[in-house]
Amino acid sequence: xxxxxxxxxxxxxxxxxxxxxxxxxxxxxxxxxxxxxxxxxxxxxxxxxxxxxxxxxxxxxxxxxxxxxxxxxxxxxxxxxxxxxxxxxxxxxxxxxxxxxxxxxxxxxxxxxxxxxxxxxxxxxxxxxxxxxxxxxxxxxxxxxxxxxxxxxxxxxxxxxxxxxxxxxxxxxxxxxxxxxxxxxxxxxxxxxxxxxxxxxxxxxxxxxxxxxxxxxxxxxxxxxxxxxxxxxxxxxxxxxxxxxxxxxxxxxxxxxxxxxxxxxxxxxxxxxxxxxxxxxxxxxxxxxxxxxxxxxxxxxxxxxxxxxxxxxxxxxxxxxxxxxxxxxxxxxxxxxxxxxxxxxxxxxxxxxxxxxxxxxxxxxxxxxxxxxxxxxxxxxxxxxxxxxxxxxxxxxxxxxxxxxxxxxxxxxx
Amino acid sequence: xxxxxxxxxxxxxxxxxxxxxxxxxxxxxxxxxxxxxxxxxxxxxxxxxxxxxxxxxxxxxxxxxxxxxxxxxxxxxxxxxxxxxxxxxxxxxxxxxxxxxxxxxxxxxxxxxxxxxxxxxxxxxxxxxxxxxxxxxxxxxxxxxxxxxxxxxxxxxxxxxxxxxxxxxxxxxxxxxxxxxxxxxxxxxxxxxxxxxxxxxxxxxxxxxxxxxxxxxxxxxxxxxxxxxxxxxxxxxxxxxxxxxxxxxxxxxxxxxxxxxxxxxxxxxxxxxxxxxxxxxxxxxxxxxxxxxxxxxxxxxxxxxxxxxxxxxxxxxxxxxxxxxxxxxxxxxxxxxxxxxxxxxxxxxxxxxxxxxxxxxxxxxxxxxxxxxxxxxxxxxxxxxxxxxxxxxxxxxxxxxxxxxxxxxxxxxx
Numbered sequence: 001x002x003x004x005x006x007x008x009x010x011x012x013x014x015x016x017x018x019x020x021x022x023x024x025x026x027x028x029x030x031x032x033x034x035x036x037x038x039x040x041x042x043x044x045x046x047x048x049x050x051x052x053x054x055x056x057x058x059x060x061x062x063x064x065x066x067x068x069x070x071x072x073x074x075x076x077x078x079x080x081x082x083x084x085x086x087x088x089x090x091x092x093x094x095x096x097x098x099x100x101x102x103x104x105x106x107x108x109x110x111x112x113x114x115x116x117x118x119x120x121x122x123x124x125x126x127x128x129x130x131x132x133x134x135x136x137x138x139x140x141x142x143x144x145x146x147x148x149x150x151x152x153x154x155x156x157x158x159x160x161x162x163x164x165x166x167x168x169x170x171x172x173x174x175x176x177x178x179x180x181x182x183x184x185x186x187x188x189x190x191x192x193x194x195x196x197x198x199x200x201x202x203x204x205x206x207x208x209x210x211x212x213x214x215x216x217x218x219x220x221x222x223x224x225x226x227x228x229x230x231x232x233x234x235x236x237x238x239x240x241x242x243x244x245x246x247x248x249x250x251x252x253x254x255x256x257x258x259x260x261x262x263x264x265x266x267x268x269x270x271x272x273x274x275x276x277x278x279x280x281x282x283x284x285x286x287x288x289x290x291x292x293x294x295x296x297x298x299x300x301x302x303x304x305x306x307x308x309x310x311x312x313x314x315x316x317x318x319x320x321x322x323x324x325x326x327x328x329x330x331x332x333x334x335x336x337x338x339x340x341x342x343x344x345x346x347x348x349x350x351x352x353x354x355x356x357x358x359x360x361x362x363x364x365x366x367x368x369x370x371x372x373x374x375x376x377x378x379x380x381x382x383x384x385x386x387x388x389x390x391x392x393x394x395x396x397x398x399x400x401x402x403x404x405x406x407x408x409x410x411x412x413x414x
Numbered sequence: 415x416x417x418x419x420x421x422x423x424x425x426x427x428x429x430x431x432x433x434x435x436x437x438x439x440x441x442x443x444x445x446x447x448x449x450x451x452x453x454x455x456x457x458x459x460x461x462x463x464x465x466x467x468x469x470x471x472x473x474x475x476x477x478x479x480x481x482x483x484x485x486x487x488x489x490x491x492x493x494x495x496x497x498x499x500x501x502x503x504x505x506x507x508x509x510x511x512x513x514x515x516x517x518x519x520x521x522x523x524x525x526x527x528x529x530x531x532x533x534x535x536x537x538x539x540x541x542x543x544x545x546x547x548x549x550x551x552x553x554x555x556x557x558x559x560x561x562x563x564x565x566x567x568x569x570x571x572x573x574x575x576x577x578x579x580x581x582x583x584x585x586x587x588x589x590x591x592x593x594x595x596x597x598x599x600x601x602x603x604x605x606x607x608x609x610x611x612x613x614x615x616x617x618x619x620x621x622x623x624x625x626x627x628x629x630x631x632x633x634x635x636x637x638x639x640x641x642x643x644x645x646x647x648x649x650x651x652x653x654x655x656x657x658x659x660x661x662x663x664x665x666x667x668x669x670x671x672x673x674x675x676x677x678x679x680x681x682x683x684x685x686x687x688x689x690x691x692x693x694x695x696x697x698x699x700x701x702x703x704x705x706x707x708x709x710x711x712x713x714x715x716x717x718x719x720x721x722x723x724x725x726x727x728x729x730x731x732x733x734x735x736x737x738x739x740x741x742x743x744x745x746x747x748x749x750x751x752x753x754x755x756x757x758x759x760x761x762x763x764x765x766x767x768x769x770x771x772x773x774x775x776x777x778x779x780x781x782x783x784x785x786x787x788x789x790x791x792x793x794x795x796x797x798x799x800x801x802x803x804x805x806x807x808x809x810x811x812x813x814x815x816x817x818x819x820x821x822x823x824x825x826x827x828x
Contacts, residue, residue, distance in 0.1 A: 057471060057495075075756065076499060076500070077497075077499075077756055078496075078497035078499075078517075078520070081471075082492075083491075083492035083522075085490060085491075085492075086490070089566060103492075103522070106492070106520060106522060108497075108517070108520060108756065108757075109756070109758070110792075110794055131826075145756075146752075146756035146757075146758070147756060148756070149752060149753055149754065149755065149756040150755055150756035152503060154826065156821075156826060159807065161809065165797075165801050166797035166798070166800075166801070167797075168801075168807055169797045169798075169800035169801040169803075169804060170758055170793065170794070170797065170800060172800070172801075172803075172804035172805070172807070173748055173749060173752035173753075173758050173793060173800050173803060173804060174752045174753065174756055174758070175749070175752060175753030175754075177808065177821075177824060177826050178807035178808065179807065179808050179810055179817065179820070179821075180806075180807040180808065180809045180810070181810060181811075181812050182809065182810065182811045182812065183811075183812045187812040188812075190812065191810075191812050191813075191814070191817060194814050194817075195814070195817060195821075198814065198818075199821075199827055334587055335587060335589070338560075338563060338587035338588045338589060339563055339587075339588065339589030340563065340589075341563065341564055342489065342491055342522065342523070342559075342560035342561060342562070342563040342564035342588055343522075343560075344523070344560070344584055344587050344588065378524075378794065379584065379587060380524055380584070380792065380794035380795060381794060383579075383580035383581075383583045383584065384580070384583075386580075386583035386584060386586070386587050387579050387580070387582075387583040387586075389583075389586075389587060390583060390586035390587060391586070392594075393573065393582055393586070393592035393593065393594040394591065394592065394593050394594065395575065395594045395596065396593055396594070396595060396596065396605075397595075397596045397597075398595050398596065398597045398601040398602070398604065398605050399605075400605070400608050400609070400612065403593065403605060403608075403609060404612075406593070407570075407591075407593075407609075407613075410591060412545075412568065412570060412591050413613055
């Protein structure tokens with residue numbers, strides 16, 4: 001593979017991948033590692049024409065940019081290759097004529113997180129581990145359980161007893177061992193870390209694992225390829241623990257190193273008003289302070305984000321921006337995407353769209369700019385929020401005359 | 415376009431497409447029409463190499479086989495191009511070494527029905543209609559609402575007041591006008607037919623519209639292409655009103671006419687024991703009798719199927735078979751697909767898998783045969799059934815020693 005080494009984001013010291021560290025041992029707990037590639041070799045042995053001829057539409061088409069040996073064992077779900085839609089009518093409504101939507105909710109388990117979990121499972125296979133684990137009730141867990149099942153690995157998922165039954169059902173169908181911890185999510189997380197240490201399971205507790213960002217970056221590689229390597233001016237994405245926007249940055253960064261693109265798009269990171277610790281640190285320039293988790297966008301309700309360093313660097317070094325949106329804006333964006341595009345996103349999945357709308361209103365994003373919004377998760381994961389976003393159906397007795405009245409009142413007929 | 419005419423399935427009389435009939439006016443209500451193509455022209459102007467070079471992975475790559483003029487307006491959701499997975503471990507468990515799963519639950523609104531609704535919306539656009547309508551709470555409705563929204567059409571969906579709120583939420587997010595009819599599904603259907611006649615909306619009430627089958631057939635075109643035109647011995651699919659299996663048949667039939675394949679796969683149609691009117695007619699050779707709708711597989715709970723003629727022909731003329739499965743078999747198939755493949759299907763979506771398992775046990779499908787099962791809908795559409803399919807999570811206090819005990823008891827650790 002083309003990985004040269006891991007480097008510490010804080011102290012810059014290089015680490016060899018086989019040292020087994022997930023964080024820098026010289027920096028204390030905060031020193032996140034980052035995967036570095038031999039870009040000269042990639043540029044010499046791989047090119048855009050070879051890529052264009054590859055019929056594989058999944059994320060694995062970018063294998064030379066991934067931290068896995070060529071042809072190594074991996075899950076075989078069809079992750080990536082998600083559609084990039086022109087959004088002309090939607091763009092007209094929000095005053096942006098050059099708008100595209102990338103729907104990553106169409107990944108196999110319904111979210112962008114599949115890209116990261118596939119790498120986690122591939123790394124577990126590579127290192128001979130037979131069990132992967134994490135604490136989550138959300139997209140990280142379902143994608144990990146699904147990819148583990150596909151690859152024949154066991155998965156152990158720690159959830160709080162408060163987790164909704166519907167989300168747990170998907171995990172159980174995937175054959176995961178689901179441990180319901182009596183207490184809060186913090187209790188579940190702590191117990192998962194202890195068990196991972198005790199039993200030597202592969203750790204997919206997101207942000208500190210440097211390989212997960214490498215999976216997420218494939219969304220940026222796809223965006224660049226779908227734009228014919230002429231990247232948009234802005235890429236917009238919701239931000240929770242910071243890993244996704246860090247992955248988007250890393251993808252474009254890699255492409256810039258090998259000369260396949262000539263600039264980085266500006267990244268617009270969007271958080272929910274009720275849980276915006278990274279956005280607040282970006283605006284104030286101060287440290288990241290823990291926040292309440294007061295938003296219906298549960299997939300980005302991360303009060304103690306674990307990847308703020310990479311996220312803040314992603315925004316700052318692309319001359320990007322961060323913005324917050326109210327839950328009402330998120331529900332509005334859900335309706336907007338549904339009504340104009342036929343795209344159904346979960347609340348966190350459409351928060352980027354809500355943020356873009358606000359950014360256009362504020363003049364931060366200009367009318368002439370080319371913009372892509374990533375929808376990160378499928379609305380079918382949270383139909384309760386969708387019900388909150390919409391007015392109830394029109395109730396009527398089975399009588400054509402009564403129907404005529406209600407249709408006229410609703411302006412469906414004239 | 416390459417459509418030559420419509421023909422009546424019962425009396426064989428040809429009809430010109432522009433006559434506007436959805437059923438044969440000479441046969442009474444039962445005479446379904448079928449789209450016939452000028453296969454000589456298709457064979458002369460289109461070939462498999464040209465297809466292979468087309469980078470469009472959606473169903474529209476098969477445009478010369480579709481009843482739409484080239485380049486005509488249509489919805490632009492990324493429908494089709496769904497993955498075909500080898501299923502080695504799953505095959506091993508059920509005694510079938512040559513098994514593949516096609517996951518059509520990864521279509522944009524979560525089901526195979528997107529293929530039909532896209533054609534419905536394209537036909538509505540072609541004929542200048544601005545509103546499409548149907549009576550459904552299921553996949554037909556959500557796919558119609560999503561595709562209509564994408565194309566800028568209005569949709570009116572009639573549901574019963576008994577329909578679950580979660581399924582309605584998706585429709586409302588897509589901006590559909592949802593009419594909740596006080597009464598049963600039969601009342602909702604009757605009111606929809608009356609309104610469609612009164613207001614001139616485009617009718618997507620499935621089975622009598624001959625164009626919908628043409629959309630569904632693209633799943634068979636894809637299967638053939640994904641198998642390199644060497645089709646499997648069996649294709650397995652669940653059966654409700656009969657349109658999907660009719661579409662699968664039509665796709666392979668078309669390919670046989672142009673010489674791209676040299677035989678039809680045998681079709682195995684699977685119904686739920688509690689609602690198996692087409693299967694019963696197949697077995698007895700008698701007419702199709704209405705049935706109760708006693709199954710959790712709601713998407714195939716069709717007691718009065720509207721397309722039995724095409725469905726029965728599909729099975730008989732491929733030397734196929736029909737089989738029923740209990741709800742317990744369906745839940746078992748859901749777990750099996752989840753645990754071995756990381757695929758999450760809704761109950762009706764996995765009924766085909768349950769039927770195949772039974773067919774192997776009965777010796778109907780033989781060990782050496784190559785088999786593809788189509789998963790027709792996404793499990794996220796019905797997490798309540800998934801919860802019924804699985805045991806509850808393992809509950810534990812946040813204590814490593816207690817965790818150790820429960821993990822050992824569950825054989826997760828030794």
